[in-house]
Amino acid sequence: DIQMTQSPSSVSASVGDRVTITCRASRSISSWLAWYQQKPGKAPTLLIYSASTLQSGVPSRFSGSGSGTDFTLTISSLQPEDFATYYCQQANSFPLTFGGGTKVETK
């Protein structure tokens, strides 16, 4: 199974900050990576797929990069509605696996 390791597990930030979350796969997954946002009590929403493709309707302040084993989600200017937990997911092989999550909190 491919293990997905996210870091940090939590980050404290302020509105307007640039926030970067990383995800590392235990072996190469090419660009088969997605990023999701989840708010408390809600289902996750897809932000980015294929490592860097922005899902329709997602603000352009979100961006993704990377390939192989190392990936990054960047929020260029944090907005109040962005405080949430973020997960990466590999879609290279079964079983599909998620990272442990990164909680973006208010500083």
Place this chain on the structure above:
Amino acid sequence: EVQLVESGGGLVKPGGSLRLSCAASGFTFSNFGMNWVRQAPGKGLEWVSCIDRTSGYIYYTDSVKGRFTISRDNAKNSLYLQMNSLRAEDTAVYYCARAPSSGWYNDYWGQGTLVTVSS
């Protein structure tokens, strides 16, 4: 508008069974693969199972193999998860999610249904 609505969750004793359903609307259900993803209370996301458009390819996470069965009825626009021999560690919110044509991601999610396994 794409909608996925799960049902069938509830409280069940260890060793018991439940059948989850997911009603899909707003898209051509038969054109998309589907996933079940679960989330234990206060924990992260865990992929459970997937099924392709024609039920020709089905996969499970190891912890549910032999106990859970995924199926779909394209005529009824519905996805199912039959869960047998339930364990306390199966307690979670279960989400159905659509897989886009670009890969086994999850582009639309239901609201989730809570399964609690407890005596």
